[in-house]
Amino acid sequence: MTADATLPAATLPPRGWISRLRGRGLPWISMIILGLVAIAAIFGESIAPHDPNGLNLGVAFRPPLWAAKGEWTYPLGTDNLGRDIFSRIITGARVSLVSALYAIAFAGSIGGLVGMISGYFGGIVDAIIMRLVDIQMSIPALALALVIAAVFGADFDTVVIVIIVTYWTWYARIVRGEILSLKERDYVALAKVAGCGTFTIFFRHLLPNIMNTLLVLSTLQVGQVIIFEASLSFLGLGIQAPDVSWGLMLADARGYLTNAWWAITMPGIAIMVTCLSANMIGDWLRDTFDPKRRQL
């Protein structure tokens, strides 16, 4: 039995996600923007130059820095009550990011687990779960938000609950699809032949293989969730004053759109830039993990 005893000397792990990330050009700009948003979310009021709720009617409707009569004190201008828009955007980042992270963590775990169960066991379990998902997906999210807000009151928790209830279905569907093909893999069959239990198969052979998918999907959803939170707050179903959120800023600025364009544009840009960055990172992660797009 001396045949082919030549083995490579190195014991490198398979190219894990960290080394794969390094292998490609990083979306630096997107990462910096998200980093800044994260800093704003963490430190919020303590780094904001002004009190985000500080009323000062004397400085109402100050235009942004670069416009005529703009000044450094209020770089992005002020709103109808003289509140500094820059400070409000910094403070509002917390609601946007925290709601996104909460919602995604819960929606991802619930949806992921349900999807795994549905895909792995198939049959009647799968049929019931998938019909539930279909029903959930056919309920308009806003109608659901109205009901939940009516029952529990409109606040941060409502936003998070609505987002979780709306988004877990995406995870369930996609994870189920992945599991359907993963469970047919030879090594899963071999684990059964070896006598491994369902638990071992789930956590040793299936879960590690869907982590990439979960990560990519979650990043792509950050953008969507931020917009959704903004929409809810805009409609008055989410964050209420004196808390600050980007969606609430949009709602407030609606009334004086014609005489202070910046009050609605600035939070709008904040939402857009944050979503765009999250989506670009998500796209990049997807391409990086997609074996078909990976270079040799």
Added chain:
Amino acid sequence: MSLLEIRDLKKHFRVGGGLLSTAGTVKAVNGVSFAVGEGETFALVGESGCGKTTIAKMVLMLERPTSGAILFDGEDLASMGSAGVKAYRRQVQTVFQDPYASLNPRLRVRTIIAEPILAHGRPERATLRKRVEEVLDVVGLPKTAADLFPHEFSGGQRQRVAIARALALNPRCIVLDEPISALDVSIRAQILNLLADIQERFRLTYLIIAHDLALVEHFSTRVGVMYLGNMVEAGPTSEVFAHPRHPYTQALLASVPRPDPDHRPPADAIRGEIASAMAPPSGCKFHPRCPHAMPVCNTEFPGWRNLGATHAAACHLLELT
């Protein structure tokens, strides 16, 4: 005296109606019986759709039979309790065709080989380590292989790892599903010789699934030829290959391209193609392609006819003699 006995085994799959197809039943395995004696190598041979892989899956308890029985050591798999199933799993292991798909790419070889052992107990670390190194040695891999990942190996080496894993529990029977067909030509002989060595060394019983007739002739002691869910001929390999009695076996043997320029397969070895498993022909399923088809072949399914102590075939022609 047989270790593994298959009795009138059937597996029917329902195929759902899609956009372009209607629902139907595929009779992947339709009443197959055979027995594998301890220490022997029984080969199931046939073309795609003949049901050989489905039988392997049922033996491995990866699929549940629609009807019929699988007996191991005289005990019916269907009536085993969970302890019985566990004991069965210790004794019956498998090696699959594609060594790239059968090893989880995220696990080290040590974990892969230890998996079956840990599924059946909690040995001490040192014992486990020793056992892993032992089986690696049996398959001709150095101890250092245990710390590598599958992607660091060539196809042949991966198949050795897969064999080591199958040996880890000291099984009595190994189901080999096309164990060399995914490997390179120059590697195949290494693996075949290795399988022969370990069979002798550990007194293993093999059930091998293959489409390569030359391999089956070389490797097996008994053979069952399958066509569209039925076994059409079975017997000692040397006898079936030397004196094939079923027209399908004959056609199959004549079709094999041989590495001999003076023995080119005849153009008229066989006509037509395998019928769809969803709409198999009536009577003998081979009759539309059979050069000797008679009216009765169209209507009646042929029964088994013994052609000696252990050689048998299912063909109406044999009734005539």
Added chain:
Amino acid sequence: MASNGQALLRVENLRTHLFLKRGVLKAVDGVSLHVDEGETLGLVGESGSGKSMTSLSIMRLLPKHSGRIVDGHVWLDGTDLTTLPEDEMARDWRGSRVSMVSQDPMTSLNPVFTVGDQVGAPFRYHKLAQGAQAVRDAVVKVLGRVRIPSPERRLDNYPHQFSGGMRQRVVAAMAIACAPRLLIADEPTSNLDVTIQVQMIELFRELQRDSGLGIILITHDLGVAASICDRVAVMYAGRIVEVGDVRTMYRAAAHPYTQALLNSIPHLGQRRRRLYAIGGQPPSLIDPPVGCRFAPRCPRRTAKCDAEYPPEVELAPGHVTACWHPGPGGSA
């Protein structure tokens, strides 16, 4: 290797490299071969031996960013294909004068177009038939040539309505639609069942008989090669190690690798207790050995084998091998 005056295809010292992140993979490293009119050359080797890369180089279908012909010539009917501009290659050569049948008929056929559409495409593209009716007639004729029963009715069927063997016939019909001079068949039978395989082998023989087509058959199956080929070239690690007439190659192979290949597979009707196993594995083509590439696995290895790549020796007319110690086998 031995070149012939009126060869249809002459490949001279072809080197095709793949530029990968890991390094430069010398997939084809100095291959010379020729195919005469009406002849079938078998290109036999294991995966990674460079046989498919050789065919892709002839077709100029190498992976866009990583693959490049770095040296050598491919003469087809006196024209060097390696120097042609891409648009001329696509217009006048690829798919018309030189075409290809690949291993998997399902990926060669588009499931959303009818078979008639797809087989008609080469006629329309190369302007060999004008007008819908003329194309239709041409398609019926070519489907008849590959022995598809009642082609005028099957024309409007979709690929999924054909069986595996019939699909491979459709792919063959597309390949011979423009009456090519050279057909490259890359493992055309390895996904087919044995009983269908024998029918395809017969089809290839027939096509050649009535057209004088030159065929390169790429395969790892020594049985298939013996059944169709006139000559056989054995590739190992990017180079041809032995080439000769099919009888010579199977009866009197001189290169130890060819002999080992023949001895390592079970032969029907010749039961042996043990197979001859070639130890080790093929070398890395990123950093191949300087000497004979088979040396590390060779039973006749000497110091010379490790030091220098063996020159080609013509043992008999047309039987050429690159080995320091050619000769009959038996050492196995």
